[in-house]
Structures are given as C-alpha cells and as structure tokens.
Amino acid sequence: MIVGILGCGAIANVLIRKIENKEEILIKYFYDRDIEKAENLARVSNGTVVLDFQDMVDNVDLVLESASQSSVKELIPQVLKKGKDVIIMSVGALLDNDFWNEINNISKKTGSKIHIPSGAIAGLDAIKAGSVGEIKKVLLTTRKSPSSLGMNIIEEEILFVGKASEAVKRFPLNINVAATLSIASNLDIDVKILVDPKVDRNIHQVLVEGDFGRVITETENLPCESNPKTSILAAYSAIQLLNGLIEPFNLGT
Ligand SMILES: NC(=O)c1ccc[n+]([C@@H]2O[C@H](COP(=O)([O-])OP(=O)(O)OC[C@H]3O[C@@H](n4cnc5c(N)ncnc54)[C@H](O)[C@@H]3O)[C@@H](O)[C@H]2O)c1
Known part of the structure; x- marks a missing residue:
C-alpha cells in the first residue's frame, strides 16, 4: 500500500x-x-x-x-x-x-x-458497539493545559459548554475527539472544555449512557513535542x- x-x-x-x-x-x-x-x-x-x-x-x-x-x-x-x-x-x-x-x-x-482513527480518547470501541442499541447520553469533558491553548492563566476557567458541532467550529485545532465521539454515537454530543493551569497534559473524560449500561473513560494525554495542542x-x-x-x-x- x-x-x-x-x-x-x-x-x-x-x-x-x-x-x-x-x-x-x-x-x-x-x-x-x-x-x-x-x-x-x-x-x-x-x-x-x-x-x-x-x-x-x-x-x-x-x-x-x-x-x-x-x-x-x-x-x-x-x-x-x-x-x-x-x-x-x-x-x-x-x-x-x-x-x-x-x-x-x-x-x-x-x-x-x-x-x-480513535485519536486521543479511549472507549470508542464500546461506544460503537453500544450504538447498535440506544445511546442516551455522551458527555466529553476536556481539561487542557494553558499552553495547549496559547493562554496564560493562573486559575481554572470554563472555556466552553455546548454541543460538539459548535465546539469544533470554535476550537478547530483542539477538539477533534468530540467529532469522533459524535460520529460513533450518532449524536451531537455534549462537550465541556476547561483550561487548567494545574495540568500539563490534555485530559479527556468520556461518559456514555445507553441501553447497554454505562462507560466512563479518562485519558491523560502527553502532548506532541512540536505541537502542545496535539496528543501523542x-x-x-x-x-x-x-x-x-x-x-x-x-x-x-
Ligand atoms: N483526531 C484526533 O484525535 C486529532 C488529535 C490531534 C490533532 N488532530 C488534528 O489533526 C490535524 C494535524 O494536527 P498536527 O498537530 O499534526 O498539526 P500541525 O499544525 O503540527 O501540522 C499541520 C500541518 O499541515 C499543514 N497544512 C494545514 N493546512 C493545510 C492545507 N490546506 N494544505 C496543505 N498543508 C496544510 C501545515 O502547514 C502544517 O505543517 C489538525 O487539524 C488537528 O486538529 C486530530
């Protein structure tokens, strides 16, 4: 190939x-x-x-x-x-x-x-399987370091609360996983983005509820050397x- x-x-x-x-x-x-x-x-x-x-x-x-x-x-x-x-x-x-x-x-x-690709999150396999039944809720909570957003702050801030379709327009370089989760679940998922000066990595928490039960995953991603927005x-x-x-x-x- x-x-x-x-x-x-x-x-x-x-x-x-x-x-x-x-x-x-x-x-x-x-x-x-x-x-x-x-x-x-x-x-x-x-x-x-x-x-x-x-x-x-x-x-x-x-x-x-x-x-x-x-x-x-x-x-x-x-x-x-x-x-x-x-x-x-x-x-x-x-x-x-x-x-x-x-x-x-x-x-x-x-x-x-x-x-x-599944990108910088865990659990996409379970969400895909779960979508055979009914997925009722998907919430992505992303905690980012200020450097990954080109910011300099001293206290945690909520940057965004809303739907994935809006998040990918507002943060086109930062929140591709919201789109991946939306495609996998066939829902415009809920997204919360926080910027946290206490973290040095991009942390994605995913909560999924459906007729199969519940999945919660957390991925602590170290950034690529040449681009702090992107997880290895x-x-x-x-x-x-x-x-x-x-x-x-x-x-x-
Ligand atoms: N799916 C995921 O989980 C995930 C995770 C991280 C990043 N991403 C996305 O992947 C993409 C690449 O990430 P990266 O960290 O390697 O970015 P990067 O900025 O380090 O590199 C992107 C490169 O693409 C080039 N480029 C941009 N637009 C172009 C165009 N129209 N034609 C030709 N070249 C172009 C730039 O010059 C740059 O060299 C970004 O859109 C990023 O948001 C997705």
Whole structure:
C-alpha cells in the first residue's frame, strides 16, 4: 500500500518516526503548504515531496490527512473521486452535514473508504458497539493545559459548554475527539472544555449512557513535542489504524 501524507506537522512527524518499516506500507509522498515541512519529512523517510496535490492522488493507494479541517474540505473529495482511501485526523470537518453527505456519496460511487482513527480518547470501541442499541447520553469533558491553548492563566476557567458541532467550529485545532465521539454515537454530543493551569497534559473524560449500561473513560494525554495542542496518542492511533489495514485479523469493533 503506497501512502501519501497531507500535512507534515506534529502528527506526521510522530508517525514517520514510530511506524515500523514494512513492505506492505510504504509512506512515500509528502504534501504541505509549507514546503519546508514536507521536505523535512521526505528527507527522514527517503520519500518524495509533491508540489501539486493531484500528483500525490494519482500515485497513492491512501492519503493520510494530518493538516486541517479546511484541507479536508478542499482536498479530500478529489482523493475519494479517484477511488483512493483516506485516513482523516481533522475529524471536526465531518460534522458539517452537507460535506458529510457529499463525501459519503462519492465513496459509495467509487468504493473508496474513509477511515477515522480513535485519536486521543479511549472507549470508542464500546461506544460503537453500544450504538447498535440506544445511546442516551455522551458527555466529553476536556481539561487542557494553558499552553495547549496559547493562554496564560493562573486559575481554572470554563472555556466552553455546548454541543460538539459548535465546539469544533470554535476550537478547530483542539477538539477533534468530540467529532469522533459524535460520529460513533450518532449524536451531537455534549462537550465541556476547561483550561487548567494545574495540568500539563490534555485530559479527556468520556461518559456514555445507553441501553447497554454505562462507560466512563479518562485519558491523560502527553502532548506532541512540536505541537502542545496535539496528543501523542492521536498519532499512535493513526499508526495502528494503518497497521490494521494490512493485517489479517481485525481487533475491536
Ligand atoms: N483526531 C484526533 O484525535 C486529532 C488529535 C490531534 C490533532 N488532530 C488534528 O489533526 C490535524 C494535524 O494536527 P498536527 O498537530 O499534526 O498539526 P500541525 O499544525 O503540527 O501540522 C499541520 C500541518 O499541515 C499543514 N497544512 C494545514 N493546512 C493545510 C492545507 N490546506 N494544505 C496543505 N498543508 C496544510 C501545515 O502547514 C502544517 O505543517 C489538525 O487539524 C488537528 O486538529 C486530530
């Protein structure tokens, strides 16, 4: 499987350094609007920088997006139209209903697959399974360090209380897990975001109630070195998703 990376920042850097080299997964093409970032990653992995995104699309089996919500909307439809698969990290873009319908329709026509990693949370497997029945409530409480939000405060503050669809617009770089949970549960979930000077990591608590019972998870995420907004676990989850695509067995829901 030949893979191209769209967006060569923190997630892509962790991915390239941690993924095991395998014949079956060849990460070969790199695209970024900041060409230097694409060049840096291409150098590490002996890959190729593309200046025109379409050149990547023509030459890969799968594009891994780790750029931005706007890049998903601008560039991902052309990948799917060519019948190629995608992994999307900027999941917030998918809470736009018109866009969701557009890419689902393209994928149905061309047979391309849209993969969404679990990202920086635990429990997505149980929520997916639970959604076979009735999910009654999902609450994500996210506690972030001031540095991850570019803030300097001395006391805890509540930044946001509302629905996931609103949270991903207000904090497009910070709360992709709210979108992932909404897609998994088929609900516009409840979100609370706090900024807490006492924490040095991004903490996600997820509460789910349904006809199956109740799930509570808490994930204390250490941030990526080059981007305090992004949790290392998000990059690791993309690696495991990629690995899962070539392995003969499928673990979890
Ligand atoms: N799903 C999750 O759990 C999860 C977790 C963390 C981050 N994310 C999201 O993943 C994305 C990448 O995160 P990151 O920490 O690697 O970000 P980053 O800022 O470190 O890197 C993003 C890179 O993409 C490039 N880029 C942005 N828009 C582009 C465009 N339209 N065309 C070409 N290049 C573009 C930037 O120049 C940058 O080099 C972000 O949208 C982030 O919100 C998702």
